[in-house]
Amino acid sequence: MFKNKKVILIVPFFNEKGRIAEVIKKTEQTSIDEVCAVDDGSADGGAATIKEMGVTLLSHPERKGVGAAIRTGIKHALTNNFDIIVVCAGNDKDNPKEVDRLLKPIIEEDYDYIHGSRFLKGGRWGNLPFYRLILAKVSSFLFSLLVGQKFTDVTNGFRAYKIEVIKDPRINLDQEWLNTYELESYLQYKAIALGYKFKEVPVSKIYPTKKTTKMKPFIGWWKMVKPIVLLKLKLKR
Numbered sequence: 001m002f003k004n005k006k007v008i009l010i011v012p013f014f015n016e017k018g019r020i021a022e023v024i025k026k027t028e029q030t031s032i033d034e035v036c037a038v039d040d041g042s043a044d045g046g047a048a049t050i051k052e053m054g055v056t057l058l059s060h061p062e063r064k065g066v067g068a069a070i071r072t073g074i075k076h077a078l079t080n081n082f083d084i085i086v087v088c089a090g091n092d093k094d095n096p097k098e099v100d101r102l103l104k105p106i107i108e109e110d111y112d113y114i115h116g117s118r119f120l121k122g123g124r125w126g127n128l129p130f131y132r133l134i135l136a137k138v139s140s141f142l143f144s145l146l147v148g149q150k151f152t153d154v155t156n157g158f159r160a161y162k163i164e165v166i167k168d169p170r171i172n173l174d175q176e177w178l179n180t181y182e183l184e185s186y187l188q189y190k191a192i193a194l195g196y197k198f199k200e201v202p203v204s205k206i207y208p209t210k211k212t213t214k215m216k217p218f219i220g221w222w223k224m225v226k227p228i229v230l231l232k233l234k235l236k237r
Contacts, residue, residue, distance in 0.1 A: 003107050005083040009099065010073030011037045012066050013090025017046035019208065023088070024053045026096040031103060036076055037090065038069040067183030071173050074166055086160045087184075094158040095204045102160035105199050112165050112196035115151070115188070116158035122202030123153075127209060139224060146232055147192045151200065155224060157184055158203050165191055172237065178227070186227035193231070 009032045013020045020037065027035050035055040039047040041063035051057060058072055070087055077085050086102055088094040094116070105111040118125035119136075128136075136155045143154045165171070171190045178186050192198060230236040 005103075005107060006033050006081065007031060007084045007086060007099075007103065008034045008036055008073075008077045008080075008082040009086045009088060009096060010070060010077070011035060011088055011090045012040060012069030012073065013037065013042065013046065014040040014063060014066070014069075015042045015044045015046060016090050016092075017042075017044040017049060019092040020046050020090050021049045021053065022092045023090055023094075023096060024050050024055055027055075027099075030096060030099050032086070032096070032099060034080075034082070036073045038073045040064060040066065040069040065180035067181065068179040070183055071178070074173065077163065078166065083163055084160060085163060085166065086158075088158050091208070093205055093207045095206075098158075098203050099160075101201045101203060102158070105201065106160060106162060109199075110197065111199050112162045113188075113191045113198040114160040115153070115198065115200045116156050116203035116205075117151075117153035117200040118156060118203060118205040119152045120200055120202040124204040124206065127207035128205075129207075135224070142225065143189075143228055146228055147189065149192055149198075153200065154185070154188065156203070156205060158205065159184070159188075161187075161191070165196055168194065170194055175236075177236070181223040182227045185224050186231070189228050189231050 011023055037050055037055050037057050039059040041060045047057060084106060086099055088096055102114045105114050117123055136153060140151050140154045144151045
C-alpha cells in the first residue's frame, strides 16, 4: 500500500506471449497492491504464462479491444475499492518499475490524473515506428490546442487516476464506441474538460522492436483522435 492508498495496476494484453510475463516481473517490489492483467481474447497461450505469477487474471472470450480490456480492469478496481488506478501496456514497452513517478504527484501534491510522457526531460523512448512518432507529436499538438493545456505525449497509455475521476457521473466509460483506442482519449479529454488537476511526468517507453505495436496507421490514429473531435463538437458525451 502506497501511503495508505490502495493501488491497482491494470495491464491489458492481446497475443503477448513472451512479453506479458516480462511486464509482470517488473511489477515486483513496487508500490502496487494488485496487478490485474486483462486478456483480451488472446489465442497464443500468453495468459497461461502468468497464471502462477500472483496476479489477478481476467479474460474476454473474444477480442473486444484495448478500451474494453481497460474498462474490465476498471470495473474490477471499483468493485474492490481501490483508491488509485494505474494503466500500462502489456507488450513490455512501459516500465512498471517507474510507477512511483505516477503515484507521487497524486499522493504528495493531490493531483487527480497523471500522464506519463516519454518526451519530457528525464523520459526516454526507443524503437518507435516513424508513423507513431508523427502520430504522437501531431495528436499532442491538436489536443493541447483544443483543451488549452500543454501536453507533450497524449498517445502514451502509461497513466494514473484517482478513483474519484472514474466515479464521476459525467464520465461514462460504458459506451460501445469506446471499445478500442478511443477509451483512453475519451477519459483524458473528460478529465481535463471537467477541471481535474493533472500533470505529465517523464517515463520510459521503449518498444522491444519496431513491430511491437498493433496499431494500424491512419485507422488507429483516427480512433485516438475521434473522441476529442466528437466531444468538442458535443456529438458525444
